[in-house]
Amino acid sequence: MEIESLDKLLEDSLKDIYSAENQLLKALPKMAKAASNETLKEAFTSHLEETQGQVERLDQMAELLGIKLKGKKCKAMEGLLEEGKEALEAEGPEAILDSNLIAAAQRVEHYEIAAYGTARAFAKQLGHEEVADLLQETLDEEKACDEKLTTISIDEILPQASSDAESEDEEDAAGDEDSEEAVATTSSRKSRR
Numbered sequence: 001m002e003i004e005s006l007d008k009l010l011e012d013s014l015k016d017i018y019s020a021e022n023q024l025l026k027a028l029p030k031m032a033k034a035a036s037n038e039t040l041k042e043a044f045t046s047h048l049e050e051t052q053g054q055v056e057r058l059d060q061m062a063e064l065l066g067i068k069l070k071g072k073k074c075k076a077m078e079g080l081l082e083e084g085k086e087a088l089e090a091e092g093p094e095a096i097l098d099s100n101l102i103a104a105a106q107r108v109e110h111y112e113i114a115a116y117g118t119a120r121a122f123a124k125q126l127g128h129e130e131v132a133d134l135l136q137e138t139l140d141e142e143k144a145c146d147e148k149l150t151t152i153s154i155d156e157i158l159p160q161a162s163s164d165a166e167s168e169d170e171e172d173a174a175g176d177e178d179s180e181e182a183v184a185t186t187s188s189r190k191s192r193r
């Protein structure tokens with residue numbers, strides 16, 4: 001394929017993102033369904049709604065530029081979602097599986113951030129201010145989503161994930177209180193080394 005101009009590069013980038021977003025529309029409900037943590041479930045569901053708006057924004061851009069966005073497949077998103085499918089099918093403690101889902105989702109968000117950031121720069125260089133503004137709006141949503149996933153991970157899921165792992169090690173411990181004490185001893189022993 002020949003990309004002879006910046007206009008053509010912007011068009012090609014938007015087609016790629018359009019395909020990526022449409023693939024995500026199918027994947028996000030599955031991720032919401034697979035998440036155990038309620039905050040995470042909610043984050044996936046609200047990002048699904050945002051994604052619908054992002055596709056509409058892309059349609060607006062296509063109209064502004066007088067181009068069509070169908071007919072290209074984003075192979076990167078296809079691959080990321082193939083990995084994501086492994087995360088959906090994995091088995092294990094809830095918090096570990098949720099952490100795996102977050103890792104898959106953040107890979108997706110970072111791909112989108114790169115794609116929207118570069119497309120926005122192309123649009124700006126070409127003087128397509130309205131298109132650049134629309135791309136910026138979506139870019140902001142992708143970044144916010146990424147940050148929200150980091151917060152959920154650090155505040156809610158990772159503390160649970162490490163205690164899940166410890167309690168599997170301590171399965172023979174007599175009761176909850178005992179095993180918590182054992183965990184505390186283990187971690188303080190580790191930190192003294």
Ligand code: FE
Binds near residue numbers: 024051054112
């Ligand atoms: Fe998106």
Ligand code: FE
Binds near residue numbers: 074
């Ligand atoms: Fe792509």
Ligand code: FE
Binds near residue numbers: 047108109145
């Ligand atoms: Fe996104």
